Amino acid sequence: MAKKRLYLVYFSPSGSTEKIVKMVANEIANLDEFEVEKINLLYSANRKKKYHFTKDDLVVFGCASAGKLFTLSEEMFECLQAKETPFIGLITYGNAYYGIAIKEMFERANKSGFSVVSLGAFISRRSIDMSLAHDRPDASDLEIIKNFAKKSYEKFLSGDFALHDELKTGWGDWELGKQVIAYRQEHPEVPYTLPPEYKSKEISDACKKCGTCVKNCPTDAIDIENKIFDLDKCIACWACINHCVQHAIKSTSKEFMDIVDSFVKASGRRQEPSLFF
Ligand SMILES: Cc1cc2nc3c(=O)[nH]c(=O)nc-3n(C[C@H](O)[C@H](O)[C@H](O)COP(=O)(O)O)c2cc1C
Numbered sequence: 001m002a003k004k005r006l007y008l009v010y011f012s013p014s015g016s017t018e019k020i021v022k023m024v025a026n027e028i029a030n031l032d033e034f035e036v037e038k039i040n041l042l043y044s045a046n047r048k049k050k051y052h053f054t055k056d057d058l059v060v061f062g063c064a065s066a067g068k069l070f071t072l073s074e075e076m077f078e079c080l081q082a083k084e085t086p087f088i089g090l091i092t093y094g095n096a097y098y099g100i101a102i103k104e105m106f107e108r109a110n111k112s113g114f115s116v117v118s119l120g121a122f123i124s125r126r127s128i129d130m131s132l133a134h135d136r137p138d139a140s141d142l143e144i145i146k147n148f149a150k151k152s153y154e155k156f157l158s159g160d161f162a163l164h165d166e167l168k169t170g171w172g173d174w175e176l177g178k179q180v181i182a183y184r185q186e187h188p189e190v191p192y193t194l195p196p197e198y199k200s201k202e203i204s205d206a207c208k209k210c211g212t213c214v215k216n217c218p219t220d221a222i223d224i225e226n227k228i229f230d231l232d233k234c235i236a237c238w239a240c241i242n243h244c245v246q247h248a249i250k251s252t253s254k255e256f257m258d259i260v261d262s263f264v265k266a267s268g269r270r271q272e273p274s275l276f277f
Pocket residue numbers: 011012013014015016017018064065066067068092093094095096097098123124125126127128236237238
């Protein structure tokens with residue numbers, strides 16, 4: 001009999017989401033025999049392909065969150081074509097809040113033909129400035145991640161491919177977040193994109209033009225020869241900044257950094273993973 005297929009699919013600009021997807025998948029792979037395949041949706045070339053999944057496959061999907069899924073989520077899910085394929089979904093966030101990301105993931109996965117078995121919002125180091133959650137996931141998170149994987153797989157084996165828990169938004173201690181969600185619910189037509197002035201960056205003389213930032217930019221927004229960013233294409237995912245070996249790229253947006261500071265002030269309390277089955 002052919003082995004079952006386990007797919008690891010992720011959009012992980014700075015690597016933490018990929019790490020947690022692998023933790024979940026490793027736990028599942030310890031429980032059964034699988035053929036494992038990885039699909040890295042950070043690369044625009046991969047998002048241009050089509051991936052077809054059957055009812056017998058199992059997909060573990062992870063996406064970083066910015067209070068919602070990153071701007072490319074529609075494109076990400078469009079390249080995934082499922083037929084009632086069981087889906088274990090995770091989002092990661094940097095100890096502030098995951099906002100509406102879990103709900104969005106549920107909706108998008110259903111639209112692509114997946115059957116959502118379980119969802120989890122996990123805390124990982126905050127990619128913007130590393131000032132929050134720099135040691136997450138820690139040992140306590142790992143236990144929760146392992147149990148999440150085990151319970152998800154048991155549910156998958158039982159043939160129950162439906163989500164029963166009520167999905168919740170998560171706003172941490174950030175009061176303003178509750179107002180943001182109310183506004184977004186009233187105005188679904190407003191796109192979630194940052195204006196260009198929030199995305200401005202500069203590349204210092206330490207840059208050796210090695211091309212690592214270009215390779216990891218999900219929207220091909222970097223002209224490294226001229227050290228220019230196309231800020232209309234940039235989605236502010238921080239991949240270029242965190243992948244740069246020389247630490248030569250930094251944000252120059254005071255507007256954005258002011259918002260970041262307000263998040264940090266509102267994010268003192270340790271958040272714990274939220275799980276939905
Ligand atoms: C533009 C941007 C916005 C973010 N917004 C939030 C946020 O609203 N709440 C939060 O807790 N973390 C936020 N983060 C932190 C990331 O969600 C977190 O670090 C995530 O684990 C990054 O995953 P990655 O390492 O796979 O890129 C944001 C990060 C970026 C780059």
